[in-house]
Amino acid sequence: MKLIKNANLLYDNKLIKKNLVIENGKLKKITSQIDNKITEVIDAKNNLVTPGLVDVHVHFREPGQVHKETIKTGSEAAAHGGFTTVGAMPNVIPVPDNVEKFEHQVKLNERSKVKIVQYAPVTLDEISDQLSPIEKLSNAGAFAFSNDGHGIANAKTMFDAMERISQLNSHLAAHVEDQNLFNKGVINSGKTATRLGLPAIQRVAETSQLARDLLLAKETGVHYHVCHISTKDSVELIRIAKDAGINVSCEVTPHHLLLSDEDILTDDANFKMNPPLRSETDREALIAGVLDGTIDMIATDHAPHAKDEKNKGFLKSAFGITGIETSFPLMYTLFVQSGLMNVERLISLMSTRPAKIFNLNAGTIEIGKTADLSIIDLNDEYFFNKSDFLSKGLNTPFTGADWKVSGRIKQTYVNGEKIY
Numbered sequence: 001m002k003l004i005k006n007a008n009l010l011y012d013n014k015l016i017k018k019n020l021v022i023e024n025g026k027l028k029k030i031t032s033q034i035d036n037k038i039t040e041v042i043d044a045k046n047n048l049v050t051p052g053l054v055d056v057h058v059h060f061r062e063p064g065q066v067h068k069e070t071i072k073t074g075s076e077a078a079a080h081g082g083f084t085t086v087g088a089m090p091n092v093i094p095v096p097d098n099v100e101k102f103e104h105q106v107k108l109n110e111r112s113k114v115k116i117v118q119y120a121p122v123t124l125d126e127i128s129d130q131l132s133p134i135e136k137l138s139n140a141g142a143f144a145f146s147n148d149g150h151g152i153a154n155a156k157t158m159f160d161a162m163e164r165i166s167q168l169n170s171h172l173a174a175h176v177e178d179q180n181l182f183n184k185g186v187i188n189s190g191k192t193a194t195r196l197g198l199p200a201i202q203r204v205a206e207t208s209q210l211a212r213d214l215l216l217a218k219e220t221g222v223h224y225h226v227c228h229i230s231t232k233d234s235v236e237l238i239r240i241a242k243d244a245g246i247n248v249s250c251e252v253t254p255h256h257l258l259l260s261d262e263d264i265l266t267d268d269a270n271f272k273m274n275p276p277l278r279s280e281t282d283r284e285a286l287i288a289g290v291l292d293g294t295i296d297m298i299a300t301d302h303a304p305h306a307k308d309e310k311n312k313g314f315l316k317s318a319f320g321i322t323g324i325e326t327s328f329p330l331m332y333t334l335f336v337q338s339g340l341m342n343v344e345r346l347i348s349l350m351s352t353r354p355a356k357i358f359n360l361n362a363g364t365i366e367i368g369k370t371a372d373l374s375i376i377d378l379n380d381e382y383f384f385n386k387s388d389f390l391s392k393g394l395n396t397p398f399t400g401a402d403w404k405v406s407g408r409i410k411q412t413y414v415n416g417e418k419i420y
């Protein structure tokens with residue numbers, strides 16, 4: 001039996017000072033005593049002990065692009081970020097769009113330090129109009145379906161996918177993007193695009209497909225989850241859809257909450273991602289959406305790339321930034337310390353809510369449940385240093401003197417075992 005003593009424990013959505021007893025990977029009791037059967041004592045030193053964080057949107061790049069990230073490095077980075085369960089997107093090479101490839105992916109995922117729940121693609125190779133074998137992939141263990149990286153262009157394809165996914169009580173996570181409106185843009189349409197002379201991405205590339213999908217979701221009843229929303233109109237559409245009883249949820253990334261295209265001063269691709277950083281007006285609407293509950297959760301969209309894929313300016317570099325090692329400290333500093341919300345609410349957005357919405361065995365500290373926990377020193381102040389990252393991807397805009405953060409992950413436990 002293990003004991004975590006002096007825990008400032010987030011239990012039942014309240015902070016309490018207690019000790020935790022862990023036996024066979026599960027939480028056995030929460031107590032003020034120290035039992036004599038304890039074999040190992042971990043001193044949490046009055047730091048916050050939270051349910052392990054849950055990120056439903058990461059890219060671990062294996063198989064196919066292991067120079068960017070591997071399941072090992074990605075999961076080590078996740079543990080370093082306080083995460084114990086992550087949802088891995090299927091835009092790996094090959095896309096796991098049949099049972100054989102999917103089972104191979106699940107096998108590879110055994111290399112992970114954290115729990116990986118695996119998305120399967122909605123359509124073959126993520127880009128075709130032909131649906132993947134949805135029922136078979138669900139049976140093989142797909143926790144949800146997504147073509148992340150690509151919008152589903154054909155409304156009939158989307159409608160059929162929603163019908164079949166809803167029959168399974170599974171989830172459809174959509175990267176909403178109309179390819180024609182996207183028009184090979186690389187940055188948000190606005191003053192920064194004009195100043196830098198770069199091809200721009202219209203907001204309607206996101207919102208027009210979102211509006212369509214919400215109506216299809218209404219018709220089919222599927223749980224429709226919107227990935228990385230980035231615009232004011234997206235928040236408004238989702239607010240209206242929720243009021244109308246449509247089964248929709250959505251995520252926002254820390255970068256869309258903390259940065260806008262006004263922060264892009266030079267042609268630096270560490271600010272290039274899809275969807276792009278939008279305007280200050282959009283950013284403010286996203287923050288309001290988080291505060292009023294329209295936005296359900298924070299997800300990082302951790303998208304590691306190699307150095308020479310990101311040092312070619314906006315036109316030629318890859319889309320995406322890393323996020324799993326910076327997410328909690330950034331959100332804690334800029335949302336909790338700044339007074340916008342309490343830490344209970346942040347943990348809900350980064351653990352309890354995503355687990356609940358995707359039906360994952362995670363997100364709460366409960367007697368009898370697996371001990372997936374993080375110990376976080378909320379008072380430790382520091383700057384992110386690239387040499388501290390465990391991810392292979394160093395493509396983040398959050399290093400440098402502007403980003404002094406508080407909140408350092410000290411230890412992470414999965415099934416009661418220390419993984420960071």
Ligand SMILES: NC(=O)N[C@@H](CC(=O)O)C(=O)O
Nearest residue numbers: 059148149273274303319320
């Ligand atoms: N977000 C990104 O800019 N890139 C993601 C794909 C995606 O999330 O759409 C990637 O896989 O690199």
Ligand SMILES: [Zn+2]
Nearest residue numbers: 148149175227
């Ligand atoms: Zn995406």
Ligand SMILES: [Zn+2]
Nearest residue numbers: 089148149301
């Ligand atoms: Zn993504």
